[in-house]
Structures are given as C-alpha cells and as structure tokens.
Amino acid sequence: MMDQMDNDTTGLPKKxxxxxxxxTPKSIAxxxxxxxxxxxxxxxxxxxxxxDLRKSPQLAREHGIVAIPTLVRELPVPIRKIIGDLSNTExxxxxxxxxxxx
Amino acid sequence: MTSQVPVRAESLNADLRRRLxxxxxxxxxxxxxxxxxxVVRNETLGEEIFTLEGGVESxxxxxxxxxxxxAAFDDATNLLYANNELATLVGISRDELxxxxxxxxxxxxxxxxxxxxxxxPGLKPSGTEVKLAVAGAVRYLLVSAGQMMLGTSRGxxxxxxxxxxxxxxxxxxxxxxxALAILASAVEAVVVCDVAGTVTHANAAAxxxxxxxxxxLSFNEAFALDFRGATGxxxxxxxxxxxxxxxAIQGIEAVAPKSRSSKDVLVSASPLIVDGESSGTVVTLVDxxxxxAAEKQQLLxxxxxxxxxxxxxxxxxxxxxxxxxxxxxxxxxxxxxxxRIHALAAxxxxxxxxxxxxxxxxxxxxxxxxxxxxxxxxxxxxxxNDVEILPRAAIAFGLVVHELATNAVKYGSLSTDSGTVLVxxxxxxxxxxxxxxxxxxxPVKPPTRKGFGxxxxxxxxxxSPKGGASLSFEKDGILCVIKMPIExxxxxxx
Numbered sequence: 001m002m003d004q005m006d007n008d009t010t011g012l013p014k015k016x017x018x019x020x021x022x023x024t025p026k027s028i029a030x031x032x033x034x035x036x037x038x039x040x041x042x043x044x045x046x047x048x049x050x051x052d053l054r055k056s057p058q059l060a061r062e063h064g065i066v067a068i069p070t071l072v073r074e075l076p077v078p079i080r081k082i083i084g085d086l087s088n089t090e091x092x093x094x095x096x097x098x099x100x101x102x
Numbered sequence: 103m104t105s106q107v108p109v110r111a112e113s114l115n116a117d118l119r120r121r122l123x124x125x126x127x128x129x130x131x132x133x134x135x136x137x138x139x140x141v142v143r144n145e146t147l148g149e150e151i152f153t154l155e156g157g158v159e160s161x162x163x164x165x166x167x168x169x170x171x172x173a174a175f176d177d178a179t180n181l182l183y184a185n186n187e188l189a190t191l192v193g194i195s196r197d198e199l200x201x202x203x204x205x206x207x208x209x210x211x212x213x214x215x216x217x218x219x220x221x222x223p224g225l226k227p228s229g230t231e232v233k234l235a236v237a238g239a240v241r242y243l244l245v246s247a248g249q250m251m252l253g254t255s256r257g258x259x260x261x262x263x264x265x266x267x268x269x270x271x272x273x274x275x276x277x278x279x280x281a282l283a284i285l286a287s288a289v290e291a292v293v294v295c296d297v298a299g300t301v302t303h304a305n306a307a308a309x310x311x312x313x314x315x316x317x318x319l320s321f322n323e324a325f326a327l328d329f330r331g332a333t334g335x336x337x338x339x340x341x342x343x344x345x346x347x348x349x350a351i352q353g354i355e356a357v358a359p360k361s362r363s364s365k366d367v368l369v370s371a372s373p374l375i376v377d378g379e380s381s382g383t384v385v386t387l388v389d390x391x392x393x394x395a396a397e398k399q400q401l402l403x404x405x406x407x408x409x410x411x412x413x414x415x416x417x418x419x420x421x422x423x424x425x426x427x428x429x430x431x432x433x434x435x436x437x438x439x440x441x442r443i444h445a446l447a448a449x450x451x452x453x454x455x456x457x458x459x460x461x462x463x464x465x466x467x468x469x470x471x472x473x474x475x476x477x478x479x480x481x482x483x484x485x486x487n488d489v490e491i492l493p494r495a496a497i498a499f500g501l502v503v504h505e506l507a508t509n510a511v512k513y514g515s516l517s518t519d520s521g522t523v524l525v526x527x528x529x530x531x532x533x534x535x536x537x538x539x540x541x542x543x544x545p546v547k548p549p550t551r552k553g554f555g556x557x558x559x560x561x562x563x564x565x566s567p568k569g570g571a572s573l574s575f576e577k578d579g580i581l582c583v584i585k586m587p588i589e590x591x592x593x594x595x596x
Contacts, residue, residue, distance in 0.1 A: 021139035021151045021153055022153075023183060024153050025138060025176055025182045025257060026136065026137055026138040026139070027139070028181075032178070032201075053139075053149070053151050054139075054151050057141065057148065057149035057150060057151050058148055060141040061149065065141050066128050067131055067132065067140055067141075068138070068140065068141065068151070069139075070137075081124060081127070083130075083131040083136065084134075084136030085136050085137075
C-alpha cells in the first residue's frame with residue numbers, strides 16, 4: 001500500500017485502488033479496462049493497486065466496498081468510487097478527472 | 103455557536119448525499135450487470151465475498167476434469183479462465199497464463215485465427231488448426247469455440263485439442279508410402295531387414311536375386327550370399343548384426359547363388375535409423391554381371407593382343423628376311439619392306455577400329471589400295487556378297503592384297519590411267535573364293551624369278567588346309583584366286 005501522504009501537488013503518480021474478487025469475469029474485465037484507459041488516456045498519472053477481496057475480505061472495510069469490482073480514487077479529494085467493470089471509458093475518465101484542475 | 107450548526111448540517115447533508123449517490127450507483131451497477139460479486143458483512147465472521155457467477159464454479163470443475171485444453175474468454179477476447187491442461191499444452195505455468203501470454207504462445211497467425219474464432223463462435227464447428235512450438239517440439243492444436251453465459255456475463259468457451267499425434271501419424275504414413283515408392287523405384291536391389299535379420303521390405307530387383315519372395319525369411323535364407331573374396335570371416339547374413347550396431351559396410355563383392363544366373367553383386371549395407379535408434383539394416387545389392395563380363399572381355403583381349411604382338415613380330419622378322427633375300431639393293435629392300443609393313447599396319451588399323459573383331463573384306467581392300475588409288479570406285483569393282491573375315495584371315499588377306507596392289511601399280515592394270523581390277527567373291531562349302539582379275543593394263547609377262555611377293559600370296563592363307571592362293575600371269579592381266587577358310591568368314595546379309 002502506498003502511504004497516505006498528500007501527493008496532489010508533488011506531480012507524482014496518484015494511487016488508484018481496484019477491488020476485485022478473484023477471477024470473476026467482471027474483475028478480469030475491470031483490470032484489463034483500467035490498464036488500457038490509464039495507458040491510453042492517462043499515462044504516468046496513476047499507479048494501480050489491485051486488491052483481491054477474495055484473499056483479504058477485511059480490506060473492503062477501509063473504503064466501505066459493497067459491490068465488486070469497484071475502483072477507488074482517494075486523491076485529489078473528493079474521494080471517487082466507480083462501480084462496475086469500467087467498460088464505459090468516458091464515465092471512468094470523467095470520474096478520474098474530477099478535481100484534477102482544481 | 104450559532105454559526106457552527108448550519109456548517110455541520112451542511113456537511114452532514116453532503117455526506118448523506120454522497121452515500122445516497124453511492125447506494126444508487128451500486129443498485130444501478132447490479133441492475134445493469136456491471137458487477138459480479140458483493141461484500142457482505144457478517145457480525146461473527148467479518149466480511150465475506152459472494153460472487154454472482156451462478157454455475158461458474160461447477161463449470162470450472164468440469165473444465166478441469168477435461169483432458170483437453172479449455173478456456174473461457176469474454177467478448178473482448180480477455181482470458182477469464184484456463185484449465186491446467188491448456189497451460190501444459192502451451193507450456194506456460196498456470197499462474198502466468200493470461201491473454202497476452204496465451205496469444206503470444208499461439209504465434210501471430212494462430213492468435214489471429216483463434217481471436218477470429220472467439221469473435222464469431224460456432225461459425226466454424228470443425229474449428230481451426232493452430233501450430234505452435236513448445237519446448238522445441240511442434241504441437242498441433244485443433245481449436246473450437248462456442249458461446250456460453252458466465253453468471254451475468256456473456257462469454258466464449260474455447261477448447262484446444264492436441265492433434266499432434268494424429269498429424270505425426272499421418273506424416274509418418276505419408277513418409278512410409280514415399281519410402282516404399284522410392285524402394286520400389288530403385289533399379290538396384292534394396293532389402294530392408296529388422297534387427298533380427300529378417301527381411302521386412304524388398305523391391306522387384308531384390309525378388310529377382312532371391313528368385314522368389316524373400317519377405318519374412320532371414321536374409322541368409324533368402325539370398326545365401328557367397329562372399330568368396332572376403333575370407334571366412336564374412337558368411338551369409340553375419341554382416342547384418344555388425345551393420346545394425348552402426349557400422350556401415352560398402353562395396354563387398356559376393357555371388358548371389360539364388361538368382362537365375364548366379365549373379366555377381368556388390369553388397370553395401372547401412373543401419374536403418376528410425377527416431378534416432380537403429381531398427382534394422384538397409385542392404386543394397388548392385389548387379390555386377392555386366393562389369394564382370396566386361397572384365398572378362400578385357401582379360402581375353404589382353405591375352406589376344408599378347409598373342410598377336412608375338413605373331414606380328416614373327417611375321418615382321420619373316421618379311422624382313424624374305425625381302426632381304428629377294429631384293430638386290432638396299433633402296434629396293436627399304437621400299438619393299440616399308441610397303442609390306444604399311445600393309446600390315448593398314449589391316450591392323452581396321453582391325454583395331456573393330457576391337458579385333460571381324461572386318462569386311464571390302465574394308466581390307468580399301469585400306470590396302472588407299473595409298474595407290476585415288477579414284478577407288480572407278481578402278482575397283484567388287485562382285486558378289488561382301489563377307490566378314492576374322493583377324494587371322496584379315497591380316498593374311500591384307501598382305502596378299504598389298505602384294506597384288508603394289509605389283510598392279512608397278513606393272514599391271516593400275517600402272518595405266520584406265521586399267522581396272524575386278525574382285526569377285528564366290529562362296530563354296532569349305533571356303534570363300536576371292537578372285538582378283540586385272541584388266542586394261544599392259545600385256546603381262548611372267549616374271550623371270552619368284553620374288554617374296556609370290557611367296558606371300560601363295561603361302562599367307564595356308565595356315566589352314568582350306569585356305570591358299572594361286573597366281574596366274576594371264577596375258578590380259580594377272581589373275582589371282584584366293585581361298586579363305588570358311589571358319590574365318592561369315593556372310594553378310596544385305
């Protein structure tokens with residue numbers, strides 16, 4: 001896990017946490033979609049951390065995860081949660097860019 | 103105090119609004135099938151994960167139990183699941199097997215055809231064939247695809263069947279057919295034996311050497327080769343064991359006594375290597391009969407040549423002595439001797455051209471008259487069927503013709519511009535009569551003394567009681583009757 005320091009102003013890549021449940025089709029699709037979106041549209045802006053809740057279900061508590069897959073962007077504030085397999089690229093980009101220019 | 107209440111209320115409202123949005127988003131995602139697992143909090147056990155995949159787990163168990171490679175893909179050709187067998191087939195560990203590695207292992211062409219299959223599953227029921235190299239070995243996979251549902255998602259089930267063994271077997275069958283065709287087409291006898299020395303394959307030429315079907319007999323039984331030149335160390339099929347151990351043999355002469363005419367053969371053998379192991383021997387038997395016949399002919403000719411050289415030297419000595427005794431001057435001797443030696447040489451040349459076989463009588467006449475007559479056709483007429491004469495008679499006849507020709511050029515019909523020679527050939531029971539008659543020359547006077555020419559003419563063909571010659575000095579031209587022994591002559595069919 002990356003430390004929780006505010007790296008909004010440092011220009012370093014920010015962390016995205018993707019919660020999945022093992023090898024379910026939507027989990028795999030979400031990983032593939034997120035990797036593609038970051039590589040194509042947001043190169044160098046984010047690092048992705050994949051959390052497999054099937055292995056460590058207690059980690060769901062930190063971000064109050066209910067549905068899987070869910071992507072969490074903590075910084076910049078406000079915290080954003082994108083639920084689903086991230087197949088809607090536009091929706092993902094809109095959510096990830098919230099607060100970017102503030 | 104009063105100003106803090108609205109701020110707190112506003113923050114509470116924002117938090118509630120965010121939670122409501124999140125709850126709505128979860129419901130929307132569930133409704134639209136965008137998620138396939140939920141986190142459920144249990145008071146005693148803590149968080150638990152429930153997947154919404156339906157029968158997927160049992161489907162996976164089923165896939166694992168299959169002895170063919172199986173995988174599930176989503177619509178976007180992402181690999182959702184692959185069984186252990188597929189990981190083994192493509193040579194990638196189960197943990198590392200993902201879409202990109204799988205498609206990389208299938209190669210550019212293989213990946214393209216499998217992706218096309220996933221894009222339109224079920225269109226090609228027979229599937230597509232993919233060739234890939236795993237750990238240095240080529241593997242052929244038959245890939246088929248069909249649609250399926252994975253819980254809330256649509257997916258494609260793909261099976262990978264290893265058909266390498268089938269394809270290898272087919273290739274082996276084709277290779278064997280080609281090998282058999284090569285075997286059958288070979289001109290030389292080719293025999294294939296197993297490690298025990300039993301004949302398993304043989305071509306037509308080999309059948310001829312065994313005078314029958316050698317298949318399933320031991321090599322020695324079938325061919326009984328006699329290695330005469332190889333001391334007692336080589337017998338029958340002994341050499342096959344040595345060859346099967348990897349020691350090829352080449353060019354050993356033997357006799358194949360079972361062939362119709364006991365043929366001489368040249369035996370070569372090499373181990374038959376199949377899949378890196380010796381599984382028998384390949385023996386070739388080259389027919390040496392013709393070569394042996396040629397060697398015999400050569401030996402015969404060499405003996406004949408030796409005999410002839412001795413005869414010729416004796417003849418030269420005799421010619422020299424007799425010419426010396428009949429010529430008065432050194433110059434006369436030189437001319438007469440040289441002429442007779444040239445006559446001998448001319449007949450020799452014609453005989454040598456024929457490899458010392460028989461030559462035509464007309465050829466001897468032409469060779470001997472060539473130095474004296476330019477318009478050969480106009481001055482010489484031959485009547486009767488031409489005959490072929492053997493070397494012994496040809497040399498004698500050549501000397502006789504030489505003497506007649508030199509005499510005719512000096513004193514007879516060939517000394518004038520218009521004189522001719524008529525040669526008539528008459529067959530008799532035990533000899534052929536050749537009559538030399540000159541016409542159109544100056545009147546003939548019998549010689550005052552007998553020269554060597556007379557001796558040559560009358561004696562040359564007397565080596566046989568049936569042969570000989572007589573000379574008459576008729577006024578209108580010399581007449582010479584030559585008898586050639588019938589055993590040295592054969593009539594030529596025209």
